[in-house]
Amino acid sequence: MPHPLLARTATDVLLGGWSDLASPAAAASLARTGLDWVLLDMQHGEHDDRSVRDCLRGTRPGDAPVLVRPPRNDAQDIGRALDAGAAGVVVPMVSSAEQARAAARACRYAPRGNRSWGPHALDAALPAPTPEQADADVLCAVMVETRAGLADVDAIAATEGVDVVFVGPFDLSLELGTTVDDLLAADGEDDPLPTIARACAAHGVVPGAFAATAARARRFRELGFRFLAAATDSGLLQDGARQRVAQLRG
Amino acid sequence: MPHPLLPPPADRPLYGGWSMLANAAAVGSMARAGFDWVLLDTQHGEHDDRSVRECLATSRGAAPVLVRPATCDPHEITRYLDAGAAGVVVPMVSTVEQARAAVRACRYGPAGTRSWGPHAIHCGLRFPTPAEADANVLCAVMVETREGLRNVEAIAAVEGVDVVFVGPFDLSLSLELDVEDLLAADGPEDPLPAVLRACAEAGVVAGAFGVTAERSARLRDLGFRFIAAATDCGLVQSGARERLAGLALPAQHPAVTADRVLSAR
Secondary structure, X not given: OOOHHHHHHHOXXXXXXXXXXXXXXXXXXXXXXXXXXXXXXXXXXXXXXXXXXXXXXXXXXXXXXXXXXXXXXXXXXXXXXXXXXXXXXXXXXXXXXXXXXXXXXXXXXXXXXXXXXXXXXXXXXXXXXXXXXXXXXXXXXXXXXXXXXXXXXXXXXXXXXXXXXXXXXXXXXXXXXXXXXXXXXXXOOOOHHHHHHHHHHHHOOEEEEEOOOHHHHHHHHHOOOOEEEEEEHHHHHHHXXXXXXXXXXX | OOOOOOOOOOOOOEEEEEEOOOOHHHHHHHHHOOOOEEEEEOOOOOOOHHHHHHHHHHXXXXXXEEEEOOOOOHHHHHHHHHOOOOEEEEOXXXXXXXXXHHHHHHOEOOOOOEOOOOOHHHOOOOOOOHHHHHHHOEEEEEEOOHHHHHOHHHHHOOOOOOEEEEOXXXXXXXXXXXXXXXHHOOOOOOHHHHHHHHHHHHOXXXXXXXXXXXXXXXXXXXXXXXXXXXXXXXXXXXXXXHHHHHHOOOOOOXXXXXXXXXXXX
């Protein structure tokens, strides 16, 4: 059964906003502009344990669901982001079925996984979800962004509890000794991105990717990817500032 | 003598980025994007004493960073200048006395009331002398009330005021006008032309809070030369909406179909 957040991916592409800035107001800005999801990046963005809690506490009903990218594939990091109220995680550097299973299990309570019970103080005044409900609602995306991950993508996509296989095109192109542009251009049957999209289709999981620019988001969409980071807050700010200055200076 | 940061009135306008987010990376992004100045807003933005220090500590060498204190208060103004701000934009200045208080808060004695004590940010660096600090500080005062508008000639003439900065939202509230009507009114007796004339007569720079591209262009066309042209949170929000609009697929075509069409091309 597809994750509730992913139901629309059958006919539509979910576009996400990637929060680099450890700023609740910036994260809320992304979550209220019509984007389908927002992600707080603890791996390469500014976010830390505190800013994740501050940002999650700053969201309201009706805002886009907020995911977290933990700094690594670590059960404690993942559990802590979920305890703080994240709707799910995008786990970096997943290069084997074992690592995918570890990520998926870290998102679920026993007997499906090894998540430890303890929703944060955030939820103190709210009814805590039951373990079953929490397991059903959590979204687990695993990032395929290494040569090993690409080689094992079929088994990774087949892993119980993996909802999205999410491509990190920068790390993947570094590993493969190519450029991001060439990686995105290659659309032969056995090229990396079509291979990943096919593995996802075969196992009923959603293929996703980090695009960050409009052009790359379009290209990933053409290649069949359905869960795309379409912009970063820091990128929007930099582009917007440059455009505004250029426009006014004529 | 005009402030070193400011252009002669006939020169090109200086455009600023207005920081609402208490985030040093966002401030750095605006400072490096080509804005002529950046302002940290402690009146209506998220900034506080700590975020001002953090942002000033990490944005050195890029565009000059100003601070808007929450009130026309000498202690606040001193504290932001101690932290390394290039100047202040002081809100709600409606009288000559208030303009004079803002100016004096920016300068050491005998001309002013600023207390000596540059922050730890300067540790290991040479402190500017009081005379250098006084010469380099920029003092902008915000005219944004009916009373301030009435006194604008005298406010602009106060020794040490470098910029008279219009807050069009508060001014339009005070005048019971729509902001767009305030910006549209360009008769000689209308509010904005009156401010511009007072600035020209006193030899100070006329500034204003524009924030959108349209309002900023309108203010430039009216003659303002120190314009807040964008806010960081506004750029994130408008950028996200534009990105979504740019990626929108026709409603009647599911993505799957549209992608097949695109792939076939």
